[in-house]
Amino acid sequence: xxxxxxxxxxxxxxxxxxxxxxxxxxxxxxxxxxxxxxxxxxxxxxxxxxxxxxxxxxxxxxxxxxxxxxxxxxxxxxxxxxxxxxxxxxxxxxxxxxxxxxxxxxxxxxxxxxxxxxxxxxxxxxxxxxxxxxxxxxxxxxxxxxxxxxxxxxxxxxxxxxxxxxxxxxxxxxxxxxxxxxxxxxxxxxxxxxxxxxxxxxxxxxxxxxxxxxxxxxxxxxxxxxxxxxxxxxxxxxxxxxxxxxxxxxxxxxxxxxxxxxxxxxxxxxxxxxxxxxxxxxxxxxxxxxxxxxxxxxxxxxxxxxxxxxxxxxxxxxxxxxxxxxxxxxxxxxxxxxxxxxxxxxxxxxxxxxxxxxxxxxxxxxxxxxxxxxxxx
Numbered sequence: 001x002x003x004x005x006x007x008x009x010x011x012x013x014x015x016x017x018x019x020x021x022x023x024x025x026x027x028x029x030x031x032x033x034x035x036x037x038x039x040x041x042x043x044x045x046x047x048x049x050x051x052x053x054x055x056x057x058x059x060x061x062x063x064x065x066x067x068x069x070x071x072x073x074x075x076x077x078x079x080x081x082x083x084x085x086x087x088x089x090x091x092x093x094x095x096x097x098x099x100x101x102x103x104x105x106x107x108x109x110x111x112x113x114x115x116x117x118x119x120x121x122x123x124x125x126x127x128x129x130x131x132x133x134x135x136x137x138x139x140x141x142x143x144x145x146x147x148x149x150x151x152x153x154x155x156x157x158x159x160x161x162x163x164x165x166x167x168x169x170x171x172x173x174x175x176x177x178x179x180x181x182x183x184x185x186x187x188x189x190x191x192x193x194x195x196x197x198x199x200x201x202x203x204x205x206x207x208x209x210x211x212x213x214x215x216x217x218x219x220x221x222x223x224x225x226x227x228x229x230x231x232x233x234x235x236x237x238x239x240x241x242x243x244x245x246x247x248x249x250x251x252x253x254x255x256x257x258x259x260x261x262x263x264x265x266x267x268x269x270x271x272x273x274x275x276x277x278x279x280x281x282x283x284x285x286x287x288x289x290x291x292x293x294x295x296x297x298x299x300x301x302x303x304x305x306x307x308x309x310x311x312x313x314x315x316x317x318x319x320x321x322x323x324x325x326x327x328x329x330x331x332x333x334x335x336x337x338x339x340x341x342x343x344x345x346x347x348x349x350x351x352x353x354x355x356x357x358x359x360x361x362x363x364x365x366x367x368x369x370x371x372x373x374x375x376x377x
Contacts, residue, residue: 001026002372006358007037009044012051012325014349021049025354028371033350045361048324051332051348052088052355052370053309056163056265056339057124057210057239059093060272060281060304066092067284070105075112079119081275082268084377085308086331086357088370089121089345091163093269095283096127096138099150106158113159118370121341122161125154126210130190131167136215137303138190139284146171155182161339165210167191168201180205185339187239190215191226198229202236208338211269212238212255213247214302231258237338239267242315243307245294249319256320265338266312266331271295271304279306314363324363 007020013033020041024032060066062081064074075092082090094105102125109123127138129146144150146166154164155178163185168176169192179186188201189210194217209216209230217225230238238259240252246269256264271288273279279290288295288303295303307315309331316327336346344353354372359365365377 001031003038005038005041006044006049007041009047009049011049012328012348014347017325025372028354030350030352030354033348047361047366048359050328050357050359051346052357053086053331054089054335054345055082055087055268055309056091056335057093057267057269058082058090059095059270061270061274063272063276063278065272065281065283066094066105067097067101070101070108072108072112072115072117075108075120076117079117082270082308083119083368083375085310085365086368087119087309088355088357088368089119091122091124092120093124093126096130096142098142099153103153110159120160121339122163124163126165127190129166129170131170131192133192134190134215136190137283137297137301146175151175151178154184155179161185163187165189167193168206169193169197173200173204176201176204176206188226192217193226195224195229198226202233207236209236209238211241211246211267213251214241231255234259235263237263237265237334239265241267241269241305241307242312242319243293243305244319246302253320261326261330262334264330265335266309266316266327268307268309268312269304270307273306274308310359310363310365317363
């Protein structure tokens with residue numbers, strides 16, 4: 001057993017925010033927590049200790065894009081690039097691609113989990129069953145219908161969680177039911193669906209919305225669209241990208257007033273530029289330029305983000321006015337619940353994995369701990 005002490009700060013536990021704590025870890029799991037500090041406790045210096053962040057949308061990092069390198073080594077490189085920014089669990093995300101690439105990425109994620117790559121809990125398959133009218137940066141030439149072969153591939157038993165983003169107007173509701181019945185986390189995204197179709201998809205088993213507001217039918221007073229359906233629904237989890245580029249801060253503040261905060265998840269939609277020295281990259285033949293934190297194609301279309309999870313938390317506090325502990329819950333507790341992993345992740349509590357992130361008083365990353373193993377930034 002190893003005891004980790006912290007003092008002079010804010011420790012975000014399942015029982016509230018403590019000023020100090022001693023966390024006892026055995027076998028990578030928290031076995032005891034006390035609101036007192038050991039003599040050799042880490043001085044947080046007014047900073048924060050949060051549950052480790054869980055990112056459900058990570059296209060790449062460290063110069064690696066999952067679509068280009070759907071291998072154990074590629075996934076490990078992406079996870080390693082995000083770890084210094086507090087990400088202790090992630091869903092490597094495949095942008096719309098062929099069935100062959102999807103199959104390879106699914107198998108590689110299984111292999112990464114089997115190999116014990118730190119922080120990998122499943123895979124997010126974003127597309128290719130999406131709407132050309134809301135394609136964003138995705139390559140429409142790779143779009144397809146959800147036929148029996150693709151449905152079988154996506155519902156095959158896996159070691160980790162499988163998350164799929166689709167346009168509900170492109171599929172029969174029975175297909176959404178089949179995905180949900182197999183344990184797949186179905187999210188609505190890149191969609192032109194109307195309110196009725198989106199609502200029907202939630203009823204059929206969809207439980208999430210991928211990057212709320214972006215690449216979906218907007219809320220209009222006579223046509224509420226997917227945004228209206230998501231804000232009207234009180235149970236589905238909505239991913240939000242808080243980077244000042246994807247969504248205006250005022251729209252996010254309105255959304256936060258419309259639904260329970262614990263049904264929002266901070267996501268990065270990160271590209272290979274996160275954790276990389278050379279920021280520009282190529283996405284499926286398109287040159288993507290990265291400047292001042294903004295990723296765009298040659299026509300100005302947003303192409304994911306240069307955002308990390310600590311940055312997302314900091315932006316949620318400074319741009320949206322959230323309390324730090326609320327933002328941290330949206331980065332840890334909410335995604336754990338969405339993925340069905342609340343029994344082991346998302347909180348600082350006995351029985352949970354020993355995953356946490358230490359932040360400075362101004363919410364900058366200091367150190368990230370996965371399974372009790374700490375790496376300083």
